[in-house]
Amino acid sequence: xxxxxxxxxxxxxxxxxxxxxxxxxxxxxxxxxxxxxxxxxxxxxxxxxxxxxxxxxxxxxxxxxxxxxxxxxxxxxxxxxxxxxxxxxxxxxxxxxxxxxxxxxxxxxxxxxxxxxxxxxxxxxxxxxxxxxxxxxxxxxxxxxxxxxxxxxxxxxxxxxxxxxxxxxxxxxxxxxxxxxxxxxxxxxxxxxxxxxxxxxxxxxxxxxxxxxxxxxxxxxxxxxxxxxxxxxxxxxxxxxxxxxxxxxxxxxxxxxxxxxxxxxxxxxxxxxxxxxxxxxxxxxxxxxxxxxxxxxxxxxxxxxxxxxxxxxxxxxxxxxxxxxxxxxxxxxxxxxxxxxxxxxxxxxxxxxxxxxxxxxxxxxxxxxxxxxxxxxxxxxxxxxxxxxxxxxxxxxxxxxxxxxxxxxxxxxxxxxxxxxxxxxxxxxxxxxxxxxxxxxxxxxxxxxxxxxxxxxxxxxxxxxxxxxxxxxxxxxxxxxxxxxxxx
Ligand code: ZN
Numbered sequence: 181x182x183x184x185x186x187x188x189x190x191x192x193x194x195x196x197x198x199x200x201x202x203x204x205x206x207x208x209x210x211x212x213x214x215x216x217x218x219x220x221x222x223x224x225x226x227x228x229x230x231x232x233x234x235x236x237x238x239x240x241x242x243x244x245x246x247x248x249x250x251x252x253x254x255x256x257x258x259x260x261x262x263x264x265x266x267x268x269x270x271x272x273x274x275x276x277x278x279x280x281x282x283x284x285x286x287x288x289x290x291x292x293x294x295x296x297x298x299x300x301x302x303x304x305x306x307x308x309x310x311x312x313x314x315x316x317x318x319x320x321x322x323x324x325x326x327x328x329x330x331x332x333x334x335x336x337x338x339x340x341x342x343x344x345x346x347x348x349x350x351x352x353x354x355x356x357x358x359x360x361x362x363x364x365x366x367x368x369x370x371x372x373x374x375x376x377x378x379x380x381x382x383x384x385x386x387x388x389x390x391x392x393x394x395x396x397x398x399x400x401x402x403x404x405x406x407x408x409x410x411x412x413x414x415x416x417x418x419x420x421x422x423x424x425x426x427x428x429x430x431x432x433x434x435x436x437x438x439x440x441x442x443x444x445x446x447x448x449x450x451x452x453x454x455x456x457x458x459x460x461x462x463x464x465x466x467x468x469x470x471x472x473x474x475x476x477x478x479x480x481x482x483x484x485x486x487x488x489x490x491x492x493x494x495x496x497x498x499x500x501x502x503x504x505x506x507x508x509x510x511x512x513x514x515x516x517x518x519x520x521x522x523x524x525x526x527x528x529x530x531x532x533x534x535x536x537x538x539x540x541x542x543x544x545x546x547x548x549x550x551x552x553x554x555x556x557x558x559x560x561x562x563x564x565x566x567x568x569x570x571x572x573x574x575x576x577x578x579x580x581x582x583x584x585x586x587x588x589x590x591x592x593x594x595x596x597x598x599x600x601x602x603x604x605x606x607x608x609x610x611x612x613x614x615x616x617x618x619x620x621x622x623x624x625x626x627x628x629x630x631x632x633x634x635x636x637x638x639x640x641x642x643x644x645x646x647x648x649x650x651x652x653x654x655x656x657x658x659x660x661x662x663x664x665x666x667x668x
Contacts, residue, residue: 183240185556187420188504190428190451191350195558200419201449206242207418208234209410209448211427212304214251215285216266218473219292221457221494221509222424222464228495228606229454229503229559230422231298235604236555247413248301252282253308253389254381255402259431261371261378265399268388278389282306292474295491297606303413307405311391314400314408317442318379318393326441330370332382332396338375341437350436350451351429377434379404403434410447411439421448425455454503459484460510486511489518492607496521499561499605520569521607526667527572528601530579531594533665537584542574544589544596551600564600571597579660628657628664 185198200206210230213223230248237244257263264272271278293300307314318334321327326341327334338347342355358375382396383389390397400408410418416439423432432451439447456463459470472482480488497517501507547567554563571593577583585593602608627646634642650657650666657666 183556185240186558187450187452188558190453191448193352196450198450200242201417204241204243206237206244206420207410207414208237208244208246208420208422209406209414209418210246210248210301210421211406211423211431212248212250213285213289214255214266215282215289216270217285218475219289220464220471220473221459221477222426223289223292224296224474224494225457225498225503225507226422226424226454227293227298228296228498230452231606232499232503232561232604233420233422233452233559234299234301235606236559239599239604245303245414246301247303247305247410249406249409250282250286250304250306251402251405252279252286252306254400254405259402261381261401265387265389271388279308282308288475292491295474295478296495297492297608299606305409305413307400307409308389310405310409310412311400313412314404315380315391315393317404317408317411317438318400320442321379321438324441324444326437327379328372329395330372332398333370333378334380334395335371335376336379336434336437336441337372338377338437339373341441345437345440347437348429348433350433353429353433375430377401377403377430379438403431404438406431407435407438407442407447410435411443416443417445417447417449419448420450420452422452422454425453428453455506458506458508461508487515489514493518493521496524496565496605496607499607500565502558502560502562504558520565522668523572524565524568524601524607527575528597530575530665531590531597533663534575534578534585534590536587536590538586540585540589541577541583542585542589544585544592547571547593548596551596555600555604561605564605568597568601624655624666628666631657632664 186195187198188195208230210226213219230246234244234246252267253265255266257266257269267278267281270281274281318327321336322334327336338355341347348354348358355375359373378401380393380395380398380400382398387399389399391399410421421432421435436447439445458464459472462468462470464471470484472484474494476482476485477489477494478491493514497509497514498507500517500520547570550567551564554560554567557563574583574585575593578585627650631643631646634640634646647657654668655666657664
């Protein structure tokens with residue numbers, strides 16, 4: 181398959197031509213949520229970034245097996261090896277079963293993803309459903325000598341691994357620096373070194389989520405699930421591993437170490453990471469009062485929000501930045517995105533009503549080439565959007581009778597919008613909303629016809645009433661040479 185797609189690989193710190201291991205198959209693994217609370221912007225960005233990549237790879241003709249996991253066990257507080265399991269803690273506070281917490285927040289996560297028009301992954305495995313894969317991977321790592329048992333728990337021996345391989349190559353860290361930056365071990369600590377990480381933890385008596393293993397009744401370490409499940413569904417070496425930059429270290433770094441120790445091979449060809457989101461220039465955090473869930477964005481029900489934002493506004497806002505750039509959320513920035521999206525969608529709906537001419541003022545074909553070139557340059561969605569706005573200016577100029585396009589070029593322009601704004605950027609309003617807008621379209625036709633009848637009968641009181649009432653609910657109607665048109 182010939183195409184010049186180039187992707188930025190975090191591992192090599194360079195852009196590389198994308199060549200899958202077994203074309204036309206592409207294996208892609210992305211770290212999914214730990215389901216103990218509502219999804220927020222930090223969940224929306226990787227989901228939308230890798231949805232864009234999933235959609236574009238499929239557009240290029242690849243058969244993509246996209247695996248995005250659900251973490252439902254083993255993710256301890258502070259992402260460390262100590263403290264309570266995040267899900268078990270929630271279950272204890274709510275006095276329900278841990279799996280009730282998992283089900284509740286998984287369902288809510290799925291609903292949010294649907295609202296954001298994020299496609300479902302091909303496989304969505306849960307950590308708790310893959311304990312056997314994880315214990316057998318631990319056995320392989322033990323056999324390689326890169327892990328040790330301590331009091332029923334198994335830890336990865338980072339120092340020993342680092343003698344043969346480089347622990348830190350993904351995140352650019354050096355083990356010697358890690359040693360000087362980490363706390364010294366207390367006498368009773370089970371680990372040989374503080375930077376060693378748990379593959380298996382022996383469960384304390386009060387720990388609810390536990391499974392039998394050769395070493396103890398316990399539970400797997402957080403990093404292990406992704407290594408075990410990606411190998412299970414995509415093989416020991418696969419094409420793309422994605423996630424947020426916050427997962428680079430220690431999570432992804434440890435995934436590489438585990439896989440190399442267990443399988444003797446580099447697990448991932450291309451590591452892709454989306455950058456982080458800030459809110460009004462600050463890191464998002466519960467203590468800062470700027471922790472806003474997606475539901476709160478959609479309802480506007482949060483003191484930091486001046487209004488509700490449609491899920492498509494959030495999606496558009498995220499895609500307006502390149503996935504490797506930082507992105508700062510503010511009401512002003514979101515309102516600007518809302519206006520931009522409205523202009524784009526208004527122009528899109530106008531294409532169908534434009535009248536063709538004998539000649540074309542624009543080279544529509546080059547628009548398609550420019551959009552493709554942008555996507556092939558490490559999925560440059562802001563550049564695609566900039567090109568689509570160029571088309572918006574054309575559409576408005578044609579609409580005002582200043583420029584023209586032939587029937588074929590109008591059709592091509594329509595196809596380009598459908599492909600890039602709809603299929604690839606995923607900006608189509610989801611099915612439920614679509615039928616609402618279809619209905620709105622039909623109702624507006626009826627209202628406009630009634631107004632035309634009133635005017636024809638010189639009943640200006642009625643025609644003005646219709647116009648003013650529509651204006652009151654934010655709908656403007658205009659008489660143009662193409663007939664009566666309306667817009668929100
Ligand atoms: Zn992961």
